Amino acid sequence: MLRYLPFLLVLALWIYAFIDCVNTPESQVRGLPKVVWVLIILLFGEVLVGPIVWLVAGKVRQPANGGSTPSQWHRNHRTTWVAPDDNPEFLKSLKDENTKDEALLKDWEAGLRRREDELRRKEDGSPNGPDETPPGKG
Numbered sequence: 001m002l003r004y005l006p007f008l009l010v011l012a013l014w015i016y017a018f019i020d021c022v023n024t025p026e027s028q029v030r031g032l033p034k035v036v037w038v039l040i041i042l043l044f045g046e047v048l049v050g051p052i053v054w055l056v057a058g059k060v061r062q063p064a065n066g067g068s069t070p071s072q073w074h075r076n077h078r079t080t081w082v083a084p085d086d087n088p089e090f091l092k093s094l095k096d097e098n099t100k101d102e103a104l105l106k107d108w109e110a111g112l113r114r115r116e117d118e119l120r121r122k123e124d125g126s127p128n129g130p131d132e133t134p135p136g137k138g
Contacts, residue, residue, distance in 0.1 A: 010048060016039050017051030021058065028060045 012046030021029075021037050029037060037058050084090045 010046070013048065014041070014045040017045075017054045021054055024059055028062075030058060030060055032058070063086045 018038070018041050021034065021041055024034070028036055032040075037054055041050040041054050044053075
């Protein structure tokens with residue numbers, strides 16, 4: 001398997017250079033017409049001369065956006081991230097969620113109390129609850 005690695009690397013470079021040349025606009029091709037560059041890549045691809053010459057001299061290389069290197073771009077375009085506990089919008093969203101959760105919890109507790117009272121009334125046989133005396137006694 002390892003003996004095929006050099007062949008695969010040459011083939012990959014050859015294919016990359018060919019596709020790069022075909023996809024490059026004519027205005028960015030240097031020195032020779034695009035068709036001649038394609039022929040050079042295809043004819044001299046086995047010895048790596050064609051693809052290497054294309055990558056080094058055949059195409060106008062443009063700097064990154066804004067005329068800077070990627071590291072300069074990252075230095076100039078810092079995002080202002082704020083920790084969640086310092087972000088007022090995040091804290092407000094937590095407060096809103098908390099308010100909703102508290103309302104649901106109160107409704108749930110009220111429902112449980114109501115069901116418990118109903119169960120107590122059924123157990124005692126009293127329509128008003130265990131603490132009250134039934135009507136007519138007393």
